[in-house]
Amino acid sequence: MSFQGEQYPGVKEPTADSQGFRLNHTMLRVKDPEKSLAFYSRVFGMRVMRRLDFEEMQFSLYFLAKLEDGDRVPEDAGERTVWTFSQKGLLELTHNWGTETQDDFAYHDGNAEPQGFGHICFSVPDLDAAVAWFDANQVEFIKRPDQGKMKDVVFVKDVDGYWIEVVEATRLAALGK
């Protein structure tokens, strides 16, 4: 049997009630979808699976996935919506209409006070190549691999200032040992 989890105070054994639950997406509000879509498609290779517009409430949702070999995404919009909400590890960007033209408008990144949400994290096959790629795209760094106490861990900012951690899994084997 595969490893079933570390035990700490509070941890309960899952029951059948949560079978089939999947962590589908994380939602972040964005000021200007054109800039966010450019950033996440160009720099992180994500694609828009579905945009949903809510005219009455004046907002749009963009569901972004990083497609992988073997993913079979339906062409039909309805089937694609079902596919989208069945996946793991998507990003939902919420655009409240009009924020993109307000000069003084900005969202809160969760790391300044008041704190809460911290970051999203991408795993990459080659951290050095990723760093070069970010530099080639003028991505703003919070921390490069050789800075700070956590070596081999990179933090960059997205266009709204949200933090994105970037790691190469094989370089983290010694973490916590």
Add this chain to the structure above:
Amino acid sequence: MSFQGEQYPGVKEPTADSQGFRLNHTMLRVKDPEKSLAFYSRVFGMRVMRRLDFEEMQFSLYFLAKLEDGDRVPEDAGERTVWTFSQKGLLELTHNWGTETQDDFAYHDGNAEPQGFGHICFSVPDLDAAVAWFDANQVEFIKRPDQGKMKDVVFVKDVDGYWIEVVEATRLAALGK
């Protein structure tokens, strides 16, 4: 060829530079890990893949996964760290030591002002069964399936007050149509 993404202003065609990038995790700060671990293991069936302690900086990280049939998680801690940072759709909980004993301490959910982060979302195979399961576990609802403008979409709160959306993919086929 599978569907390759909807086109909107800003969207770029991904290049080989982002090949192999995966959205690994979302990090949320939690006040009391015992309560958070109880909630996410019991209610959502997640398991702790790795805890990493940082004594000098006085915090611990808990990486939680919702394991699925076919997942082969290594027993060895180092191999398991690499496995953890190679997956999609994990949840990282950060515990800054000592917050659990501060009566007036609370994290910011991102939906009150100042806004930013919105929620995480779980996809479930049966929304009605999930709602009954949440009720059986005294989970706090923000919105039940029949409330508000978005039918069939549920929002609950985790123990820190972060919002968790819960959906059943097949019930959302008509969204945006």
